[in-house]
Structure formats: structure tokens, C-alpha cells
Amino acid sequence: MPQPDSLTALEMLEYCRFAYKSYAQTCVYPMDPFYEAHGEGFVQGARDRVMAYVHNSLELDGDSHKFDPIEYDLKRTPDPSRGVVYRGGVGKQPYILFQPRKLDKSICYAKGVDLDGEDLPSVFINDAAGKLRCCFFQGRTGMTQTHPKAGWTSWFGAVVYDAVKETLVIAFRGSRSGSGGRAMGQALVFSQGSPDWVTDMNHLKEVKVPRFSNATLSAGFWLAYESCRKSLLGAIYEALNGLRIKEIHFTGHSLGGALAQCAYIDLVGGTLLDEGKALRKIVEKASISCYALSAPPIVLGAGSKEKIALHVGEMNVFHYFAPKDVVHDSAMVKYSAVKASNQFIGLLTHPLTKPVHIGTELPLEACDDGFPAAHEPQQVFEGLLEAIKKEKRMGYMKDPGFWPTFNFDPTGKWNLSVKHDWSGDQLEKELRGALANSVTSEGSQTLAALWAEIVKGEKKGGYLSLDDTDGEVFEDFTEACGLFDKVLVDPSNRAKHLEALKKSREALIKSYGGAKNHKASSSVYWVLLQYLTARQYCLGVA
Secondary structure, eight states, X not given: OOOOOHHHHHHHHHHHHHHHHHHHHTBSSTTSTTOOOOSOOSBOOHHHHHHHHHHHHHTOOGGGGGBOOXXXXXXXOOOTTOXXXXXXXXXXXXXXXXXXXXXXXXXXXXXXXXTTSOBOOOEEOTTOSSOEEEEEEEEEEOOOSSOTTOOXXXXXXXXXXXXXXXXXXXXXXXXXXSSHHHHHHHHHHHSOBOHHHHHHHTTTSEEEEGGGTTEEEEHHHHHHHHHTHHHHHHHHHHHHTXXXXXXXXXXXXXXXXXXXXXXXXHHHHSSGGGGOHHHHHHHTTSEEEEEEESOOOOEESHHHHHHHHHXXXXXXXXXXXXXXXXXXXXXXXXXXXXXXXXXXHHHHHOTTOOEEOOSEEEEOTTXXXXXXXXXXXXXXXXXXXXXXXXXXXXXOOOOTTSSOEEEEOTTSOTTOSEEESOXXXXXXXXXXXXXXXXXXXXXXXXXXXXXXHTSSSEEETTEEEOTTTTSHHHHHHHHHHHHHHHHHXXXXXXXXXXXXXXXXXXXXXXXXXXOOSBHHHHHHHHHHHHHHHHHHHHTTOO
């Protein structure tokens, strides 16, 4: 029978990082996925109108209009060998560098499976350091008790098979939202906004699951899990390729940990294998466990926990969490103002609902940060290192490359646009490569044009638009992009071209600062500056 192990938990956290990275790679605008408005404009509502414009342009149905229209590439398999920069928050260091690490570099074959279980084009990495097979799967978030079919499709995670160890890891990504306060408020009160957070905020709503004797589970988490079953099964088949298996680990961080628990109980005691009978023979003798990291409970009520135990048996679910992480929602979480507030809201909205954890709870006592820092993967990483040091009497060196965050200011000074706390040339090199993968001139112009569509000016297509959408600002941007090419192909005049580029960027920054009447105006310039500044940094001149 599997036992909780801090070394295994640390390995599973690495798979969680990989799941987050793969998700970020599929965002059409990974450095601005949530259409954040920028600038000092006093006229509000620009972001809402941009999203309404995107909804209309995508011709979405009515139920989908309540969600932030985060755009994903759902037809392309993520490439594990490539890095990406992702903007996951709005704090002092809101950008995350996801660079290829040992796990990523050990994958020689990758494939995606869409929501309907159909295969997507494969990716072959000829110079991979290992022979791991990886298959990504899709699902939907945003479904609720009253609207169980209304969701937003995205990439959910990855299935990775190691033929040498004969192990299968199924990793689910967690939720991301941009502004956490905005996402929580919209999702909690109106069940709209970030689809991931709509799922999160429906954790106390009930759904009865017949396959577990009508046990009551969290509607948000269970409905999200059910949406990915067909894709997940296809991913498992593809990753295994009919080979032997000794161990299966489910894992996930935050929302991902909740989904991992749902998948675990469905595989062990539910009906997942009824839809994959060939898979049953392969996994029936495997050791199966679930490492839920910083994860909330999925079961509502002690009676429901007993019903699930009748089907699943011994719960090999291991919860690792920081003691002040209120997302874990347990008596073992230390008291704080945030915990008290959550308990009050839960009592007010769902007085008869009592979420309970399945499996074993293992607080990481070395973690001392308060919420929300206590919930971040970096905090769990540091807590696990200390746990390993104490339990195994072995030490691990600090690893700044696990979850490196930084600030990126497109309107900053020429050589001060990127600020971080790392040291060493390797991460700088990885950052340059990841930036090059994360923003393009074409994508920047498209996103800037969205903001331009709603700026005060000429009426266009039912929206107020910037007068020079196809005019001076975009011509200046195209000219600046051309200067980058000259820097590369005309090294003898490099200094001259860099000086011209610097002046072009300064002019755009001035326009950004002067657009004080409306955040949509300043956001046009900000988006274009984002590309120019990223390109500068990639060339080593910013």
C-alpha cells in the first residue's frame, strides 16, 4: 500500500509546474491572457468592453458570454522543449518564467487530445535527454449546479509515462485569473468572469454522484472533472501505448489537486475504467496514489466520505499544504482573518454544508507565509525541501529555477524594464528564449487593435474606436520592428539603429503617458510597447 513520501511529493510538484507551463504555452496571449487594462485613465470599463467585443467576434452562445474570453490554441500540442513567459497575477512580480527543466527535457514524444477525444498533431523532440511519453488533455471550467453545461474549454493537464520505471503520472493544472480580487468577486457573487474561479467558487454547491451511491461532491470540481474524462482517457491510452505499468500517481496544485482527487476516486472506485476496459487490464495490478498539493476538499459531508470509501477502499490521497493556506479548508489550517472571513461566508451561504478531506493531511510546518503567498507553488516547494531535510536527513540546494517570478515594465527605462531577484546567467538566457516564444509583432498588433476598437473616437462596428487604428501609431510600431531587423543584419551600424529604436520607443512611451482620459487608449500603446521591450531584452539591449 502506498505511503506518503515527501520526496515523491516534491517530484509531483515538478509535474504540477509542468502542467502550469503547458497550459501557459497554449494561451494565445500568455503575457496578457486576461486583457488587463493599463495606464492612468479615469474612465473605467475598458476591459469589460474589450471582452464584449471578443465575445461578439467569436460568435459565442449566450451562456459563454459570462466568462472572460481567454483565448487558447486548442488545436496545437504544446512543445515541452520550449519555454514561455506567463502573466499570472497583478502583484509586484506578476510574470512567471516557465523554462524547460529536467522533466521537460526528458520528454521525447508529445501529443494532444482534444475535448472530444480526438488526437492532435504529435511533437517529436529528437534531442531529448530521456524517453518519456507525454500526452496533454483538455477540459472545461465554469460549470455550475444550475448551468452544468456552460463552460470554457482549455488545456487541463498532462499524462506522462516513464517506460523505464513503468510509472504513469497524471497531472492537472491549477487555476489562474489575473486579478484575484476581481476574479473572486465576480465568481462568488455572479458566477461569471474567470471560468476557473467560477469552478473554484462553486466548491460548496452540491452534486450527487450515482456511481458513488449518491455521495455529495463539490459541484464545481466534479463537473469540471467530468468534462475532461473523454480527453483524459485518450491521453492515458496514448501515453501508455499498451506498455506495462507498476505505479500511477495523480497530482495537481490548487484546483488541479481537487481535479486529481476526482480522477483518483473515479479510477479506483468509479466508472472511469468502464469506458476504457482495455486499460483496466493494464492498471489493475498497479499501485495507485494521489498527491493533492495545496488542494481544497472535494467531498461535502462525513456521510458522503463514508459512501466513497465503500467504493474506493483505502484512500491513498496525500495532502501537502502550508499551514496558513486557507484554500486547503481544514481544521489543520491555522486561524487567520482570511480563514475567519471564509468561514463566515460559507456559513452565511451554505450553513448545512461541511466540506471534508479524504486521505491524509500533511502540513508543511516550515512554511510560515500568510495567505495568499502560502498557497503559491514556491511556498510548497520550500516547505517540501525542509520536510525532506528533516525526514530523510538529506539536504537539497535552493533552486531559483523552479518558479521564478519577475516584473516586466514595457514603459520602464531603456535598461530597467525587467526586474527580478535571481542570480546567474542561465535563467537570463532562459528568459530571453521564453520571451521570444511568448509575444509576436502580429499578435501584439491584433491585441492593440482590440483596445483601439473601443477607444473614444469614430463609431465603428457598434463600438467607439481610436481614430488611428490603421494609422500613425501602428506605422510607428512597424517602423520600430524594422529597426530590430537592421540591428541584426547591419552590425556595422548597430549603434545608430539602436539609438533610432530607443527614440521610437520613447515616443510610444510618451504617447502612453499622455493617454490619461481612458485606459483603452493607453492600453493600445502598452501592448505595442510590450513587444518592443521584450524584443529588446531578447537582443540583450534592454
